[in-house]
Amino acid sequence: MLEFDHVSYQYPGEDFDIIDQLSFRAAPGSFHCILGVSGCGKSTIFRLINGQLVPKSGEIRVGGAPIGGQKRYCGYMPQKDLLFPWRTVWENVALPLEIAGCLSKAQRRDRAEQALRDVGLEGCAAKLPRELSGGMRQRAAFARTMLAGCDLLLLDEPFSALDFLTRISMQEWLLDQWQRHHKTILFITHDVEEAVFLSSSVLVAARTPIRRLEEAHVPAPFPRTRACLARPDMAALKEQLIDTLRKQVTP
Amino acid sequence: MKAAKRNLPALAFLLALVMLWQLGAMELGAAYILPTPAQIAEKLWQLRVPLFTVHLPATLSVTAVGLGISLVLGLLLAVCMDASPLVRKVLYPLVVASQTIPTTAIAPLFVLWFGYGLWSKVLVTILITFFPIAITVYDGFRSASQEMAELLQSYGAGVGAVFWKVKIPCALPYFFSALKMAIPMSVIGAAIGEWLGAQRGLGYFSRRMMTQLDGAGVFAPIVLLSAAAMLCVALVSLLERRVLRWRDGG
Numbered sequence: 001m002l003e004f005d006h007v008s009y010q011y012p013g014e015d016f017d018i019i020d021q022l023s024f025r026a027a028p029g030s031f032h033c034i035l036g037v038s039g040c041g042k043s044t045i046f047r048l049i050n051g052q053l054v055p056k057s058g059e060i061r062v063g064g065a066p067i068g069g070q071k072r073y074c075g076y077m078p079q080k081d082l083l084f085p086w087r088t089v090w091e092n093v094a095l096p097l098e099i100a101g102c103l104s105k106a107q108r109r110d111r112a113e114q115a116l117r118d119v120g121l122e123g124c125a126a127k128l129p130r131e132l133s134g135g136m137r138q139r140a141a142f143a144r145t146m147l148a149g150c151d152l153l154l155l156d157e158p159f160s161a162l163d164f165l166t167r168i169s170m171q172e173w174l175l176d177q178w179q180r181h182h183k184t185i186l187f188i189t190h191d192v193e194e195a196v197f198l199s200s201s202v203l204v205a206a207r208t209p210i211r212r213l214e215e216a217h218v219p220a221p222f223p224r225t226r227a228c229l230a231r232p233d234m235a236a237l238k239e240q241l242i243d244t245l246r247k248q249v250t251p
Numbered sequence: 252m253k254a255a256k257r258n259l260p261a262l263a264f265l266l267a268l269v270m271l272w273q274l275g276a277m278e279l280g281a282a283y284i285l286p287t288p289a290q291i292a293e294k295l296w297q298l299r300v301p302l303f304t305v306h307l308p309a310t311l312s313v314t315a316v317g318l319g320i321s322l323v324l325g326l327l328l329a330v331c332m333d334a335s336p337l338v339r340k341v342l343y344p345l346v347v348a349s350q351t352i353p354t355t356a357i358a359p360l361f362v363l364w365f366g367y368g369l370w371s372k373v374l375v376t377i378l379i380t381f382f383p384i385a386i387t388v389y390d391g392f393r394s395a396s397q398e399m400a401e402l403l404q405s406y407g408a409g410v411g412a413v414f415w416k417v418k419i420p421c422a423l424p425y426f427f428s429a430l431k432m433a434i435p436m437s438v439i440g441a442a443i444g445e446w447l448g449a450q451r452g453l454g455y456f457s458r459r460m461m462t463q464l465d466g467a468g469v470f471a472p473i474v475l476l477s478a479a480a481m482l483c484v485a486l487v488s489l490l491e492r493r494v495l496r497w498r499d500g501g
Contacts, residue, residue, distance in 0.1 A: 050405045076405040082398055086420045086497040095416075099406040128497050148406055 001028040001184040002049070002152055007058035009048055017056065018044055020209040028151070031178055031185045033195035034213065036205030037245055042188045045210070046154045049186075050076045062152055072100065075148035079157040081141040083129035089140050090116065090125035096148040115143040119177070135166040139173070146181070155187045159194070168226065171197055179223060192241045197229055202237075206244050216241060286467035291474060294467035302456065307475060309452040313369060313441035317376025318433060324377070325384030325429070332385075333392035333418070350382045354443060362448035372444030372452070379440040380433040387432070391425025392418050424498070427491040431484050438480040 002025060009019040018041040026032050036042045047053040049060060051067060059066055062073045075096075083092045094112040097103050103111065113125050119139040121132075129137060138158055145153055155174075159167045171194060178185055189195050195202045196218055203213035216237060220228040228234055269288050276287040286294075295302065328346070332339040358375045365371040395418045403413050445454025453472035460468030 052401055052404065071407045074405070076402065078398060078402065080398065082396075082402050084399065084416075084420065086423075086495075095403070096406040098416075099403060099408045099412055130497070 001030070001063065002026040002186070003059075003061040004045075005059045005061065007048065007060060008056045009044060009053060010056050011044075016209055018209050019048065019055075020211045021058070022210055022212065023058075024203060024213045024215075026152075026184055026186060028184055029182050030201070031175075031187065031199045032201055032203050033187045033189055033199040034203045034205060035189060035192065035195045035241060035245070036210075038190055040205045040208045041210045042190075042205055043156055045205075046076065046156050046186070046188065049152075049154060050074055072096075072148060073150055074152040074154055075145040075150045077141055077145040077153065077155045077158050079160055081129075081137040081158075083132075083137055083140060083144075085129055087129075088125065089121070089127050089129060089132065092129065093140060093144045093147060095144060100149075111147060112143075115147050116140070118146070119143045120173075133166075134162050135170055138162065138170060142174070142177070146177075146183075151184055153183050153185045155185060157188050157190070160189070160191070167194075172226070174198065175222070175224060190245075192238055192245070193229065195241070196234060196238050197224065197226065202241060204241060204244055206247070214244070281466075283464040283466045286470055290467040291470045294465075294471045295474065298468070298471060302453070302472060302475060305451055306453045306456045306472060307479065309449075310438070310441050310445065310454065310476065311479065313372040313376060313444065313452065314434075314437045316369065317373040317440060318380060318437040320373065321377050321380040321384055321433060321437070322430075325381050326388055326426075328381075328385040329388035329392060329422075332389050339389075346382055346385055349378065352378070354379055354440070355447070358443055358447045361444070367448055367450050372441050372449065375444035376437045376440035380437045383432050383436065384429045387425050387429035388422055391422030394425070395421035424491075424495055427487065427495070430487050431491075434483045434487065435480045438476055438483075442476055 004022050004024050006021045006023055007019055008017045008021055010017045022045075034042050034045065044053065048055055049062075049067070061067070062070060067073060083089070084095075087095075090109055090112040091098075093115055094108040097108045097111060109125075113122075116122060116125055119142055121136060121139055121143065124132060124136065124140070129140070132140065141158070145155075159170050162170060175198060187195075187198060189198075199218055200222075201218055202216045204216060206212075206214050218237065219233045220231060229238075273287050273289060276282075276285045276290075279285055282290055328342065332342060354375060357378070358371075361371040361374045365374065399417045400413045403416060408416070441452065442454035442457070445452035446458050449455040453476050457469050457472045460471075
């Protein structure tokens with residue numbers, strides 16, 4: 001589904017490549033978390049995938065084809081929900097369809113209401129974003145990402161601003177959505193427990209510049225409940241990942 | 252009812268000021284220098300026909316035409332400066348420089364160049380209102396969220412879609428602020444233009460009363476000007492609340 005082939009990127013004004021000859025791949029239908037400390041360059045990987053940044057060298061392929069020749073090949077959900085406050089919830093959710101310009105307003109509204117029902121937000125279509133709670137806003141943002149109609153979803157710390165209880169219920173909800181829709185998900189986080197609970201394998205950005213992502217397979221099978229985090233092999237994986245991250249921040 | 256309750260302190264203070272003015276002016280006893288509010292109200296009533304049928308429409312015409320042109324030019328300049336850093340670099344200093352010109356000094360020149368008709372007054376109005384509209388709306392465009400723009404671009408949006416769906420909504424609150432600032436300024440601009448050279452208008456009427464040492468006659472058109480400006484600002488505020496309903500408390 002997604003392939004990074006010796007990709008390098010250097011920010012203007014920097015004297016080193018923050019992404020340096022990085023190669024990795026994500027199989028169709030997989031759920032990978034990219035784990036790393038803040039500022040290590042995780043989000044740069046997403047910005048390269050969604051075309052906001054252009055690699056200095058190397059090639060990124062989605063579905064076997066270079067991203068340069070493609071449009072609308074990935075759905076991107078940033079850390080903030082970025083719901084437009086002047087639009088109703090359904091108008092926000094329908095934004096990808098509106099940009100694509102292929103449906104009438106009534107059709108867009110139908111699709112948006114369906115997507116809202118899928119994420120448990122029926123009855124919220126005509127509300128304004130400020131009338132929703134943090135968790136509801138993230139679900140609306142996820143519905144919008146789904147309506148982009150792409151098989152590859154890039155989720156950049158989408159739950160980091162939520163309180164603990166909302167966050168864990170959103171994690172369970174996201175796993176359920178992934179299993180129902182069979183999307184390929186890349187999920188950035190710096191929360192080890194979140195990475196271990198959500199993903200089929202964790203890709204660790206162990207140092208900056210990012211030259212490789214160390215892959216750690218998560219042993220618990222799907223479907224998962226939070227009880228799986230108590231398994232000894234899961235606890236051991238958590239400790240191993242924490243050790244890896246600690247090495248990164250210890251001078 | 253709610254609005255009346257909210258504005259009660261301001262109204263009470265205004266009433267106290269008017270009463271103080273009334274008492275002070277009565278004590279002074281020189282209506283040609285400082286007429287009482289009651290004398291001004293009486294004069295307004297006496298002169299209601301020429302004021303409301305000739306001079307107020309003349310001033311409002313200048314204000315409307317001047318403000319309309321300022322809006323078109325200001326918005327156009329704001330869009331161009333936002334779209335092109337080169338345009339901003341070239342025009343921004345000129346726009347700022349235009350504000351350093353003392354309006355009362357240049358207005359007589361406009362009368363010389365364009366005569367006593369509408370356009371000399373309109374130019375004064377444009378000179379005063381163009382700057383706040385252009386700069387405030389430009390700031391509104393600059394305030395647009397880069398993250399929202401990038402999100403739209405990730406859906407395949409081009410420059411036009413980002414402009415209409417992100418920049419314009421982000422700039423709207425700034426636009427209304429600019430408009431509320433520009434309305435009183437355009438009324439002032441029209442009055443200055445009329446004061447310096449006109450055949451009708453509230454500024455012209457006020458000046459004519461001055462030559463007759465009619466204090467109440469000088470104040471009456473000024474009161475009318477203020478009332479007209481306040482009414483227009485109130486209408487714009489009403490429109491703003493309807494259009495920007497999504498804002499907190501909107």
